[in-house]
Amino acid sequence: MELRHLRYFVTLAECLSFTRAAERVHVTQSTLSHQIRQLEEEVGQPLFDRIGKRVVLTEAGETFLGYASKALREVDDGLSHLMRAGDELSGEVRIGATGTFNISFVPECLAMFLQRNPTVKVTVEELAADAIGQRLIDATLDVGIAYQPADPTHLWFEPLYTEEMVLVVAPTHPLAQRRRVRMVELHRQHLVLLPKAFATRTMLDECFRASGAEPVVAAEMNTIAPMIGIVARTQLATIVSTHAVTPREDVRILPLESPTPVRTPGMLWKRDVKQPPAVRSFAACIRKLALGRSLAGRRSPETGAAAQEPRGRRPS
Structure with a gap:
């Protein structure tokens, strides 16, 4: 599987049209169709249903889309860091988070980010999930840390951990x-x-x-x-x-x-908005911290200083 397969897949998932997707990635429709078939053969199941001229994601395609999008964002963030060649980031990052994440998760992200980017101004507002979504749509926030919105029409949700x-x-x-x-x-x-x-x-x-x-x-x-x-x-x-x-x-x-x-917390973005380097860099810090939590697994709840017996099953 090559990086272009993921880019073609995500683009087709966004356009749901081979014609528009091919135009966006600057290849012919036949080339795009061939690359998608290669990807489907590699994963072992169809990612799209072709119904006449219509294209819709299969259940497997919906599942794979989140992971493919996350992988591409990570690659793009890495390339962005390399291309800056040591230049300091500037600007402002405006974050909206629900109360749960402001207790430890957001402060840990901020500490990591500000240590590397001392010239960036960061503002954090503790808000209800609905308010975060509306502020993202209104472009008065850059990124939200909350749960999946009830109406994803204008927002993109990137799962972080369970x-x-x-x-x-x-x-x-x-x-x-x-x-x-x-x-x-x-x-x-x-x-x-x-x-x-x-x-x-x-x-x-x-x-x-x-x-x-x-x-x-x-x-x-x-x-x-x-x-x-x-x-x-x-x-x-x-x-x-x-x-x-x-x-x-x-x-x-x-x-x-x-x-x-x-619950599955994640990052919220306004769809079809190109984020500035400082926001992308902060998002990379969020992903890194979330990955650490995910790899560490579900910690055992404790009572005072004594740990309770660990659970026998972890959520998938």
């Missing part, structure tokens, strides 16, 4: 000594959760329905840190991303199962 949600309780909570908790066991438990406007809350409500649990939502808060703070002081429990809470003596972190709530 994360589990965990239950957080005070050490005196009745569930505090458990090694793991089934979702159905949260029936009638008093919780503090994000408001219904958040995509994470929607996903959790679906998990409750699937398990038959009907918890009592005693409080709603729109930021993670105060939610953890009230849990540490009361008998309320909460559910947050495994990366949103660090081990501390006044809370216990418990894995959830049957089902395990899972």
Whole structure:
């Protein structure tokens, strides 16, 4: 498989027309068709369905598109760095992130990026996912760090890694000594959760329905840190991303199962916008940190200083 195969594939996936795609990559339609067939033979399954003059992605093609696009971005970022030949980046990078990522992920990215690019100005705003999407469309943000948007018409979503949600309780909570908790066991438990406007809350409500649990939502808060703070002081429990809470003596972190709530964070971009070098460089830092998290695997939730028994299954 060669780089041109990926470029032709991604271009055809964006145009869904051999004529327009061939014009964009400056080859004949027959050459483009031949290169796509070569790629399909190598991967062992069709990536496009040809219906008359129409072209649509197969399920395999949809899956492969995210990986191919990510690979091309990595190559383009690398070439951009080499072509600058040591020139310092300048300009501004405007980032929108949901609260979960501002706890540790975004600060780690910023530290890595600013150490290498001290002349770039970076602004970070903590926003709800819907607001991030709208700000990207309005071009008042360059990149978002959130979850997949409900309407991807104007936004491109690049998955980064998979994360589990965990239950957080005070050490005196009745569930505090458990090694793991089934979702159905949260029936009638008093919780503090994000408001219904958040995509994470929607996903959790679906998990409750699937398990038959009907918890009592005693409080709603729109930021993670105060939610953890009230849990540490009361008998309320909460559910947050495994990366949103660090081990501390006044809370216990418990894995959830049957089902395990899972989210896939990623980067959000406005479609068909050419990003300046500083933004592409920051995106490369995000990918590098996300890859490190993915390779490290899902860390074991901890209760205070003592680690809990590791999970037997990791999400794919």
